[in-house]
Amino acid sequence: MGRRKSEQAGEGESSCKRCNCKKSKCLKLYCECFAAGVYCIEPCSCVDCFNKPIHEDVVLATRKQIESRNPLAFAPKVIRNSDSIMEATGDDASKTPASARHKRGCNCKKSNCLKKYCECYQSGVGCSINCRCEGCKNAFGRKDGSSFAGLDIEQDEENETEKTQQTAELFNRAPLSTPMPLRQPLAQLPISSNNILLPQQSHHLHGASGSSSGIYNKGQSFRKEDMSMLCHSRIETITEEREEDIENLIQSPITNINAVSPNSRRVYMHHLDSSESSPWRRNGGRKLILSIPTFPSLTPHH
């Protein structure tokens, strides 16, 4: 699919993912944009897309519906694992994505958790006890506890292991900004703003931000720099049930932005990968919590 173009080439810059939905109208979690809490924009190749500001009411309603079914549906899939259960191996979590884990775990049967079909692997995190995968060989840490982290995995099928290490290295090496794993989620959803955001984060704003113009024009105006930053952050709607997450977020060295989500809930946007725990991002791991006033236009119509 064409869409991953940004990954292959520009990678670096921008790389805000865009979808290619044909049947979901971008109103289901199948849609990466929708799932990430962002509106579809120009680079998307979707068909019959409803995930646009114009259909804000539909989007909000759908989100609500999905959330009612699963309150964590829009929660980050990967959480930093502060309580080192997984780090038993001793490698310092500070240098490996293994310090985070996929919240729900994967259910891989054939990929051995070695391909991006695996959500854990895709996110650059190891599998955990939450996973029900079979034949797990996740390069970032296996379900059975072996953690990849430094590439000192234990042996097994050498070839496999080798491959595994290579792939992991690939991830680690990504210079850029946001390797898939930490998709840049973000925030293109109507987040209120005006003034938020830190200009310092405005590195790369080409690609996505340039084309993102369509999205944020509801009066709320993100400055370009803002958007670029958004492109590298993650927005997270916080529900009551997620306080624990909040704590995690707050405690972890990530950039947090307290905002208001489309459904009137607080929203946290933060860099998932702190420089400490991820080799992919190294911008200092500072923590910021910003307050963003509620945005009027976000109010769902009734």
Next chain:
DNA sequence: GAGTTTGAAACT
């Protein structure tokens, strides 16, 4: 670029 594989999400 077309076709296949895969597993999450949605549905029954």
Next chain:
DNA sequence: CAGTTTCAAACTC
């Protein structure tokens, strides 16, 4: 809750 279907991304050719 388990089994099945749908879907779109990941992958292969």
